[in-house]
Amino acid sequence: MTVTFRLNGEDYRFRDDPMTPLIDILRQERFLTGTKAVCREGFCGACTVHVDGDAVPSCLKPVGLLEGCEVVTIEGLSAGNQVLHPLQAAFEAADAVQCGMCFPGMVMSLLAFMRDNPDASRDDIKAAMVGNICRCTGYERIVDTVADCLAQQRQTAKVAGGADV
């Protein structure tokens, strides 16, 4: 079966078993190895990508369901030789990353969350991370960084909206 979808802004055509999990195509066919296969059963979140803007685990997404969809992986945010996405840069600046295994998934989950929840509280941020397991960091710096980025985002929106002028 042939399935056609957009992958990081380009058309991609897959011809093989439609029950192949998306993660295998990303890593083994497209060499997009930023997306990690850790548990392969929906618990760890390391394989999270965006499908039509939603952060979902790619290990449980059969490619047959992707016809016409827009898929974005961590590589779609910033190629290795370009400036990092602001959230990635913020994590780096805050020294939040340790081994890095969970971070591609963490970034993809939190980015969609920040877009949809600009007024999120710390508890909301923690709830959004339930499906992203980090074995190194203890999470607090990640939560701090997201809270700071959201505060900055709100400040920028306020200035742009002229509310304080």
Added chain:
Amino acid sequence: MAQSVERSFTVAGSIDEALAARLQGAVVLAGGTWLLRDPLRGVELPEAVVAVHRIPSLSEVIVEADRIVIGAGVTHEALGKALRGIAGFEAVVCAAESAANPGIRRVATIGGNLCSIDFPAADLAPALLACGAAVELETTSGPKRIDIPSLLNDRPGLLDQSILTKILLRRDLIASAHIRLPLRKAGDYPVAIVSLALDQDRRCRIAVGSVEPVARRWTVLEQAFAAEPGGFPRVPERAEALASEHNDFDGRDGTEADGWYRRQVLPVLIKRGVAALLESEGLA
């Protein structure tokens, strides 16, 4: 990478098309979050699959004055959003919003949750039992409506020749609650689940999930509640005592917990559930 396999994969555009494929032996694929883990359980993926995600009516939630109709392909996330704030359905909203994790909830459907036959910890099963839901199946002789216990108790037989299309809820509830006990705060399967719903006549339906292989109503406790003054225990500790006295569950052993433990925690979950019901608006 999966081996190249000649697999039949139909993307159904209508319920009739999906049923036709099912009758020829294709396995229904909704979100795929349960099915795609078959290889990890040592089960081969099916040779023929029919995907139902492009059938528009399956992803609709229709809220009417006297009932709510939920398409079987509605995701947990969409279900929680659609019913949030509607009095009486707190248990369904809590089940939809606390099962699994956010990424899974964006993909996993209510139909998949109810039709995963080998999954005892489905959150929506006890929530819908307590809320008195009915379901509609599409069969060769047209739509067939049954109550939810009939579906849960005979899934292999029923789903062999049909597909689940709708879940129906009557709007005769004043409050409901869904209390789950995972080992961590969130993100893993619940060890035990208790859902309670109170209707306009102050009758309380109680359902338990994850303790036995299939979720079921706790009818002896419902009767004990009904015998209380006013037809419902007004003190959570009294509800807990009644639950201890009438605990007729035979807990299943599993990786997360032993059977005795699942059974043992039920009275405390009942206490929390009754406290939540009493706190709900209209019950003071």
